[in-house]
Amino acid sequence: MSDPLPPPRIHVALPGGARVTGRLLRWRQDRTGAWWAEVSLYVPAAAARQVDGEDYDGVPREPAAPTAAAYVMAADTRATPPTAEIHRVDCWMIADRAEWLRVTPLAEVEDVDPAALAAFPDTSLCGVCMTA
Known part of the structure; x- marks a missing residue:
């Protein structure tokens, strides 16, 4: 059995005019009829800030071990x-x-x-x- 395909890529405009590419997880319509995109983004860790009071202990880490380095x-x-x-x-x-x-x-x-x-x-x- 093959792995499922990753979600499709989508361009996201950030405040300040920056644009990043993410993965579209789903569309969701709110009660007003407006549509929202649930998107998964990869950003440098320096761009992400943890929220006070949230527990991050269960978040998996996937370190990439270098192949040629010891x-x-x-x-x-x-x-x-x-x-x-x-x-x-x-x-x-x-x-x-x-x-x-x-x-x-x-x-x-x-x-x-x-x-x-x-x-x-x-x-x-x-x-x-x-x-x-």
Whole structure:
């Protein structure tokens, strides 16, 4: 059995004139007769703001592990200046972090010396995956 087709794409005009492409989930008519589009959008995490009082613990995370890299740099974007931590690609600590974490794949394993990267004053090695 094949996977169902994704919903059709639709262009959405945002306040300020920006346009993004989303997926049309359904049309819904309200009591006044006006039609509304239920749309799923992908936006950069920096453009999304959580609502106070909402529980986001159950929202699934789908991290994309780099295929050619053995290590990633996880930057804490809350700090000024940001601080960085070097992790192995499959480190569970990365998936456990909140929206303030920016993960960047590093070059192939032969090209990266994690200890050399940790020599920078704002960079450290993960205390979980890099201690083995």
